[in-house]
Amino acid sequence: MSVFTTVTADEMRDWLKNYSIGHLLSLEGIPAGIENTNYFVDTSHGRYVLTLFEKLTRAELPFYVHLMAHLSRHGIPCPAPIADRDNEYLGTLNGKPAMLATRLAGKSQMAPQAPHCAAVGGMLATMHVAGQSYGRRFANPRGYDWWRAAAPQLLGYLDADDRALLESEMAFQVAAREGGVCAGLPAGVVHADLFRDNCLMDGERIGGIIDFYFAGDDFLLFDLAVTMNDWCSDDAGELVADRAQAMLAAYRDERPLTDAEHSAWPLMLRAAALRFWLSRLYDFHLPRDGEMVHKHDPKRFRDILRARIRAGDALPWR
Numbered sequence: 518m519s520v521f522t523t524v525t526a527d528e529m530r531d532w533l534k535n536y537s538i539g540h541l542l543s544l545e546g547i548p549a550g551i552e553n554t555n556y557f558v559d560t561s562h563g564r565y566v567l568t569l570f571e572k573l574t575r576a577e578l579p580f581y582v583h584l585m586a587h588l589s590r591h592g593i594p595c596p597a598p599i600a601d602r603d604n605e606y607l608g609t610l611n612g613k614p615a616m617l618a619t620r621l622a623g624k625s626q627m628a629p630q631a632p633h634c635a636a637v638g639g640m641l642a643t644m645h646v647a648g649q650s651y652g653r654r655f656a657n658p659r660g661y662d663w664w665r666a667a668a669p670q671l672l673g674y675l676d677a678d679d680r681a682l683l684e685s686e687m688a689f690q691v692a693a694r695e696g697g698v699c700a701g702l703p704a705g706v707v708h709a710d711l712f713r714d715n716c717l718m719d720g721e722r723i724g725g726i727i728d729f730y731f732a733g734d735d736f737l738l739f740d741l742a743v744t745m746n747d748w749c750s751d752d753a754g755e756l757v758a759d760r761a762q763a764m765l766a767a768y769r770d771e772r773p774l775t776d777a778e779h780s781a782w783p784l785m786l787r788a789a790a791l792r793f794w795l796s797r798l799y800d801f802h803l804p805r806d807g808e809m810v811h812k813h814d815p816k817r818f819r820d821i822l823r824a825r826i827r828a829g830d831a832l833p834w835r
Contacts, residue, residue, distance in 0.1 A: 520546040522554045522569045522611050529558065529567070532610050535601040536617065538562045549714070552730070554613070557620065564620040566596060569613040573730060578614055580655040581729050582606045584648075584706060585618070591647035593640070594621060595726045623717030623724025631763040632721040634748050638764035640723045641711060641744055642771030645737045648706035657709055657733035659796055661694065661788075667795050674802045679819065686791055686822065693784050699736065701777045707740035708732055712747040738778045741768060742789035746821050754820035756832065783830050790822035 524532075530541045539561030547555040547566070554569040570578060582598050586606065589597035596618035598606040608615050626633050656662070668687050672680050693699070708715075710731040717725040741764075749760040768774075797815035804812075825832075 520554050520556070521571050522613055524554075524556060524567070524569070524611060528611065529556075532608070532615075533560065535603075535608060536599065537602060538565065538599060538617070558617065565599065565617050566620050567610075567615065567617055569610060569615045571613065573614070575607065575614045578607055578616075580653050581732060582616060583653060584651060584732060585729055587651045588644060588647055589619075591650075593644050593647055593726065594723055595729065596621065621717050621725025621727065623719035625714045625716065626718040627713050629713060629748050629760065631759045633718060634760040635763040635767040636718070636721055636723050637711070637716060637744060637748060638741075638767035639771050640726065641708070641741060642768040644708065644726065645705060645740065646772055651706050655733045657707065657731075657735040659709070659731065659792060660733065660735050661690070664690070664792065664795055667799050671795065671798045671802060674798065682819070682823070683794075686787065686826075690784070690788055690791065698781050698784055701775070702736045702738055702781055703775065703778070704734060704736050706732060707735045707737060709735065709740060709743060711740070711744045736781075736785065737772075738774070738781060738785045739789060741765075742782075742785040743792070746786065746789050746793075746818075746825075750821055750824075754817070754822075754824035756824070756828070761832075783825070783828070783832055786832060787822060787825045790818050790825055794818035794822055 524544065526541065526544050529544050533539075533541055542559040542561060543557070544559075544567075545557040547557060549555070552572050554571060556567040558565045558567045573581070583606075585595050586598050588595050599617040599619070600606055601608055606616055629637075664687070668683055672683065675683060708726065708729060708731075710728060711726065715726065715728040716723065717727065745756070745761055745764055749756050749764060751757050794815055797813045797818060801812050801815055
């Protein structure tokens, strides 16, 4: 249950006095999510989601909150933050930074087929294009620099095979980047965590993109690789060709990819798998004191990384 900070109906009624969205009809805790407290809030004017931020600080939040507002204004179906009577998106509720946003339609599709992957690919490209005009900058918090800092801390927790894999993959990634493979790749703001549970599907169309709290600046191709590794991999970690090809084709219809991106595609699929293997290992073995972490199994992305290494350059592209 992702209600770490309790909000009563009376507290919510009092807080809503700061807004012009009507009076409270219902308040319901949301069980999904692993880092923030979330409630469905229905008022006489509409349906909203209340988020109390349990980990991110008030100083860190403007990048994410204004990003959602920017993308929403550009037609991306993501939560649109609601301004209070002082025209501020962020408030404070029960001692935590808090925000109200629009509630989106749909539900997560955990067994996607090619049409779902096409819809996500097209929306991701549209989001990348819209993000080019977003003025705030914030480096991907779990990007390349974080990998290089985290990997040495994790080696002692791994068996010999996994340690060898991590050392060789880090050496491969460093050599590729220093060798110029990533030179000239288009970059910008990326979601960086567009897994199936962060997308609401309404049939075969996108109802909403949620959970932007790992967003930051990185290569756009990296974001596509993150998304494909989750949406298009089978239980063994291998890419399912029809799903992967559907996602790529829909993405390229909205944002054509460059020759440099073509060349870097195998590298980025491996980089995306490495990022989530590292982060799951880190959260499993090195959680910060008092930090709320849902410990995903790191083996899933270790296996995806191995599959991408085996595939080499023989990966869906055209």
